[in-house]
């Protein structure tokens with residue numbers, strides 16, 4: 001589903017992540033690319049324009065550019081706006097207070113109405129309803145036979161008789177529903193190749209007489225903007241209550257899905273993802289967007305990480321790392337944050353060229369180790385903390401005594417800190433593109 005869209009958006013974000021420091025013009029450029037991607041996916045151009053304007057508004061503020069993770073922030077804004085575009089919240093079916101509820105399926109020929117009647121019936125059955133299927137297509141000879149077959153294949157009852165008017169079939173089916181204790185009547189209606197007045201008149205009469213709880217426009221996602229245009233006309237004539245998008249399993253580019261809610265102001269309630277009667281899913285905007293962005297897990301990780309971090313502190317630390325003025329004092333304050341995924345490891349992982357931190361997994365340090373390290377640093381004078389190179393043999397002895405540890409342990413900590421500093425230096429060389437810069441084993445893999 002939407003593979004190409006996913007692929008293209010990933011490329012845009014990847015490029016964005018590649019810049020060391022994100023600038024306004026980088027975001028502008030990314031937005032231009034996203035615009036092209038959406039237009040290529042056949043999203044309605046007005047929808048695209050509004051979408052880009054909203055994302056741009058939210059991305060170009062200081063808050064994003066100066067945040068700890070500007071690219072992730074932009075990704076998050078794009079995600080949130082895509083969710084909005086798809087309707088925000090999941091939208092449930094509405095049942096009438098009087099039994100039976102009538103759900104009318106409307107749409108052009110071939111969009112999947114009859115198949116969807118079977119799918120929806122099956123889904124209703126699964127959610128403890130008792131649906132009856134009926135078709136109001138009395139013109140096409142095969143239509144009544146077809147709804148019987150669909151009902152049989154999906155294990156549901158269908159009503160059909162030899163009535164000559166759509167309204168009459170409906171009224172008769174209503175009687176059967178009441179007698180048989182069916183609480184929902186799914187009404188499959190006649191379609192046409194193109195929108196015409198006859199069809200709209202017929203459907204308007206049905207609407208007026210039946211007072212359906214739902215009029216669901218069935219849209220073939222494969223037809224892109226054509227589906228959106230007909231949705232608009234059907235909605236203007238019938239004031240539909242929701243949309244079912246079919247054939248999302250095909251090579252639909254995503255244009256219909258991303259435009260239809262915005263253009264009609266009606267929610268997508270279900271999606272059809274295959275030809276079988278089980279291939280119908282309630283529509284969750286958030287899940288679809290995660291699929292489109294192809295990074296469901298990554299996004300939630302980003303959110304977790306952001307919660308855990310004091311942004312201001314993270315920025316200060318990043319600055320120190322870049323200027324190589326990271327001291328034992330900073331080291332100690334980082335150790336205190338280990339239980340909330342300290343910014344140190346995260347910032348390091350943002351440096352270009354560092355794919356994965358290895359051996360730097362501070363979470364493996366035990367509680368006891370932490371206490372000892374902290375005690376050692378506490379026993380240092382402030383000069384020592386700010387400049388560890390002055391810590392000679394006699395100072396080491398004093399610190400060991402003061403912290404109740406051994407000189408070996410003090411040495412070990414200083415060695416560890418030295419290695420961290422070296423690693424930081426190498427990272428800076430790499431991010432500045434210096435050749436020959438290598439990451440010291442055993443800290444992590446470079447690439």
Ligand SMILES: Nc1nc2c(ncn2[C@@H]2O[C@H](COP(=O)(O)OP(=O)(O)O)[C@@H](O)[C@H]2O)c(=O)[nH]1
Pocket residue numbers: 107108109110111112113114115116191246247248249250271272273274275279
């Ligand atoms: N792949 C796929 N095919 C579908 C889906 N929904 C319907 N179809 C197919 O679309 C064609 C037309 O469906 P039909 O229900 O007869 O459309 P109608 O003319 O609107 O009643 C049939 O071949 C269905 O199997 C879907 O979600 N995915």
Ligand SMILES: [Mg+2]
Pocket residue numbers: 113114115
């Ligand atoms: Mg049909």
